[in-house]
Amino acid sequence: SQQVLPGKPRRRRRRRRRRRRRAASAQRLYRDTVLLPRTDFPMKLTGQKLLERELEIQKECGFADLYSWQRERKVKKEFCLHDGPPYANGDPHVGHALNKILKDIRNRFEMLRGRQVHYIPGWDCHGLPIELKALGEMGTSGLSPLQIRQKARAFAEAAIARQKAAFQRWGVMADWDQCYYTYDGAYEAAQLKVFQEMHSKGFIYQDYKPIFWSPSSRTALAEAELEYNADHVSRAIYATFPLITLPVSVLVWTTQPWTIPANQAVCYMPNAQYSVLKRADNSQLLLVATERAASVAALLGTELESVGTFTGSQLEGGICKHPTIPDKEVPLLPANHVTMAKGTGLVHTAPAHGMEDYSVASQFKLSVECMVDEDGKFTELAGPELQNLSVMTEGTDKVISMLKDCGALVKEEQCVHSYPYDWRTKQPVVIRPSKQWFINTASLKEKAKDALQKVRVLPESARGSLLAMLDRRTYWCISRQRSWGVPIPVFYHRETGDPLINKHTVSHIATLFKEKGSDCWWELPIETLLPAEVLKKVSIVLTDYVRGVDILDIWFDSGASWAAVLEDSRADAYVEGKDQIGGWFQSSLLTSVAVRNKAPYKSLVVHGFAVSEKGEKMSKSVGNVVDPDAVINGGKDPSMPAYGADVLRWWVAESNVFSEVQIGPSALNSARDGIGKLRNTLKFLLGNLQGFDPRVQAVDPKEMHYIDQYMLHLLREYSIKVTDAYSEFDAGRAIRVLQAFIARDVSSLYFSIIKDRLYCDPKDSLGRRSCQTVLEEVLDGVTRSIAPILPHLAEEVYLHVTPYDCDHLFSGWIKSSSVWRRPGLEEAVEGACAIRDSFLSSIPGKNAAQYDLTVAIEPGLLFELMESLQEEPSSTTSQLVELMMVARVNLTSKLPRDLPSDALLSHGTFLINLEGGVIREDSAYSIAVVPTSAARCPRCRRYTAESADCLCPRFINKWSCI
Incomplete structure (x- = not known):
């Protein structure tokens, strides 16, 4: 094997170290020549600093005066969002936050796009819950109506003050000194005018x-004041009503046994088939719908033999004996409401x-005799055995016992079913x-449906x-037996009980309410409420009449809000939770259609409820209630840090508000992280715009680099999408469009491409100014587009932009131009x-800057387009290289072959x-990728230098090699 001299590796290592030191020294030398971002805009704000x-x-940017400012602008179009009144009976909660912020997002969007926003916040101030909470354990014992009203008003005012302060802290734009309240005299007067119009038209x-x-609150309730308990348990019974002429008993089923003493008839379905069935166990003959026979047999646990079958119409004229009231006869009558879904078909x-x-009863002139008093107890009409017993408890026990004693009880069972409860007391009605x-909603129904179609x-x-x-609503009960509300303006004859009410009396009382408030109904003598000039018109004797004591249903109170707030106009939108489908949406529609023959709104936005992260309804007993104040300022639980108002607003915007x-x-941390990523982008934009004045330094789009022009094109596309989202009340889509634009188009594409030009080109060069012009447009567009959702962050950005006296945030919506779309x-x-994607996929995980790229395209459109980005055959500085x-x-x-x-x-x-x-061409391309032989430039760090300690050619004339 070849011998390796021990000194050579050491010398090579020393040479590498010297080169690295020279390169590092060169980089330090040129560090201050690179134009890096500079801004004092903080990357992150948390805790007390964020709240402060x-x-x-809010103070510096005039949040409190913004609504008044925009109302004074001279603009052509108005956007009216009519505020559904929250109930003034408690502290602000996340349901309020969801609703108020959702409205504010739309209002701010409309203001930014140049419309004058009409938005007057209001409160629903009357009603039993406020009355009960105000009186607490005192009850009404010994208190006059005026004393009750005084305490209820004070309670409502305190709740309104707390809610109003919260809404302002959330950044909701309004004139908070000019709100509407349903206990205000002027509001009550407008409401009475609606009442008078509807009365005069016969509605x-x-x-x-x-x-x-x-019984628990001793008052009548409307459908909207009920909540249905799906787990209510009733003692359902099967009982017999013997026929007078035949030894056959009609079998009925009911979940309300206490109503048996009030029975006046047994109803059948005329077209259905009925059978006389003989019980195998005791030979009793029962009349049952044929369709229900098998179910009844299974229930009784015995066979039922059919003795005869006939149609329901053959039962006409039949008479039964009442099971518990001797000598009382009840007829068999046809009725459309009889079904075969359950029971016996009778x-x-x-x-x-x-x-x-x-x-x-109305059709067949039956007696409508009431045996139940206001406390839900049997009266003396029910007989001594039942008198004073509560119908829902011991009264039911006694009726079932009476049926058993007379042999009429066939079967008793527990029935779990949906049953109406008082939504305030949570007790059955x-x-x-x-x-x-x-x-009379039946007479309004078709008109209301027609109006709703528009x-x-x-x-x-x-x-x-x-x-x-x-x-489902054939009539709407609007009278209530309470003190805290708008009195029904009616007088009753002392002897006959006949009501006195007409346009003259109601108009006079409305005038009094406007001047003095509705307390005057109890304060003023009757001769003031019915003055001489009114009495002359109706020819009555004053002493024969007394004033009424009932008040109007609070749904009528709030349903007439259009008359007090909108007057003759229609709102562009009503925005409330889905519980208002049977509440405010409907009461507003019915009253407006009755008086004006049109809906009070052009559009309805129905949002879901706020629930826990497990999808559960929020409950203090379960411990899953989220307090919006704790969201903003931090809670006792470490899992609830101080998020601030913008995070709460982002949570609302990011959610799919059309569901729960x-x-x-998790949701709040996601919102905070989303804002954090956005701040990072905004900081980059602000940092690179330091000292840039678009008034004198902006570059005309025609002179820009292609990628800069393309970014403006993407900004225009973004502005269209985000505008559409806001217009559809879909702030969640607006956020998704924003995040996609920031992540894909701005950060991943544009920022990564332009950094070299932005940091290393001369400060006043066309290329850098072109880049900054685009960054300024992107910053402005993004900031305006987030302002409806994040007003605090948007204003904070503009406070960092103002050194060159830019247009204020509220000068308009996102600026974009069709000129930015160049063929x-x-x-x-x-x-x-x-082509770049193909190139990058060929070098996964490696640094693209270390490669030379050869792009081969046959002559055609694609080649011409690439030539527009790089005129010369080979380049290290072209726009194509940058891309x-x-x-x-x-x-x-x-x-090439070699x-x-x-x-x-x-x-x-x-x-x-x-x-x-019109022009379509599918163009093929080939690419060859080879590692570059060039060295890394110590200034721009691109691989375009001859050696590691020497600048690349584009800087050679300004700075010498080391």
Whole structure:
């Protein structure tokens, strides 16, 4: 073997060390000549510094005055988002944050795009929950209505103050000194005008009919005030009503045994088939729908032999004996609401305690006698055995016992089913008849449906729920037996109980409410409420009348908000949670259609609820409630640091608001990380724009490098996409478009390509100024596009840009120009990028800058496009070299034959599509990749120098070799 002299390796190592030292010395020498980014914009803000900075920005940038400023602008178009009033009964929660921030994002977007935003925040201030919370354990004992109202108002005002402070901290843009409140006199007066209009048109009437009644809160309820408990357990029974003329018993099924004493009929389906069935175990004859016979047999645990079969219509004229009331007879009657889904196909009918039962009573003139009082207990009409028993508990026990004693009870079972509860007290309600004020929604329904067809609904799937809710609502009970609310402006005759209400009386009371507030209903003497000039018009004697004591349903309160806030106009949008499909959306629609024959909104946006990260409903007892104040300022739990308001806003924007919106550490950390990555990009942009004044240093797009022009083209595409997303109330898509643009187009593509030109070209060179012009446009576009979501960050960026007195953030939306789209530009750059992708895939994991690239393209469109990027056959400084990020590019029509043996070869095609498809060419290319023989330049660190301690040719004239 060959002998190796021991000294040679050491000498080689020493030479390498000397070269490295010289190269390092050269790099240090030129370090200060490189134009690196400089900015004091912080990469990260956390903890107390973050919170202090956000508050400073709110103050310094005039967040409090922004709404008033934009209202004073002279612009042609207005955007009106009508605020659905949050309930003034508690602290702000994440549901508020989701709703208010979602609205604010759209409002800020519309303001930036040059529209005058009309947005007046409001609060729903009346109602039982506020009354109950205000009174606490005191109850109403010994308190006058005015005393109750005073305490309720104070409670509502305190809740409003807390909520308002939170909304301002979240950066919600509004004039917070000019809000609307449903307890304000002017608002109440506008509401009474709506009431009067609807009454004069016959939509509002008084009647005695079944309504949802809450014994726990002693008041009537509307459908929107119910929540259905799917796990409610009832004691369901099968009971018999013997036929008078035959030894046959009609078998009925009910989940409400307490209603049996109020029975007035048994209903059947006229077109269905019925059978007389003989029990095998005791020979009893039962009348049951044929379709239900097998189910009944299985339930009773015995065989049922069919004795005879006939149609329901043959039951007409049949009479049964009431099982618990001697000598009471009840008819068999046809009804459309009878179904075969469950039970026996024969329905026990108590008109006082069922909506459909009441319809039957109206048709056949049955008695609608109520045996249940306001506490949910049987009255004396139910008889001594039942009087004073609670119908839902011991009353049910007693009725079942009575049925058993008289032999009418066939079977009892536990039935788990959906049952209406009072949404405030969480206790079950009953249906009982009461004299109340109603809106005849049946007569409004078709008009409301027609109006809704002209409304844009997001998501469109919510339209079906809106229409279904309207279909189910035949009437709307609007009277409540409470003190805290807007009194129904009606007087009653002392003896007859007949109501006195007309346009003269209501108009006068509305004027009083506007001047004095609705407390005057209890404060003023009746002769002031019904003055002489009003009495003359209606020819009555004052002393014969007393004022009413009922108040209006709070859904009527809030549903009339369009009259107080919008007046004659329509809102561009209503934006609320899905619970308002049967609530505010519907009450607003019905009242507006009744008075104005049109919907109060042009579009409806229905968002989901905020839930835990496990998808669970938030509950204090479960311990999964997320407090928005803790999100911003930090919580007691270490998993909840101080995120600040912008993270809360990003969470809202990033979520799919059209479904349930999850919140927790994962979602909030994701939002914080998203903002962190964005700050990194913004810092790079700001750092490289230090000292750049676009007013005098900007470069005309026609003189720019192709990649710079292409970046402007991408910016324009971005602006179109992000504008579309905001226009669709889809801030989540806006964020995804932003992140894709930043990650793919700006950072991965553009930043990586331009750094050499940006850092190493002369400060005032065309190439560098071209680059900076684009960076300024990107910074401006990105900052404006994030401003609706992240107003604090956007303003912080502009505070760092202002040295050259730039246009303010709110001077407009993203600036883009169709001039930026130049024919062939897109194809040239994207063709080069396709070639670069092929090249990079051939050297995975290696530094592209250390290679020379030969690109061979047959003469044609693609070759011409590449020639526009590199005119000479071989270059180390062309635009094509910059795009490829290599040491050298050789552009040729075919690969040379004398390629080195270590050359890497690959091939590809690129489809050129010009003039909308008129010009199409599928062009082939080949590339050869070889390691460069050049050394690394100590200044630009590109492999284009003759030796490691010498500058590359483009700097030779300015700086000498070492």
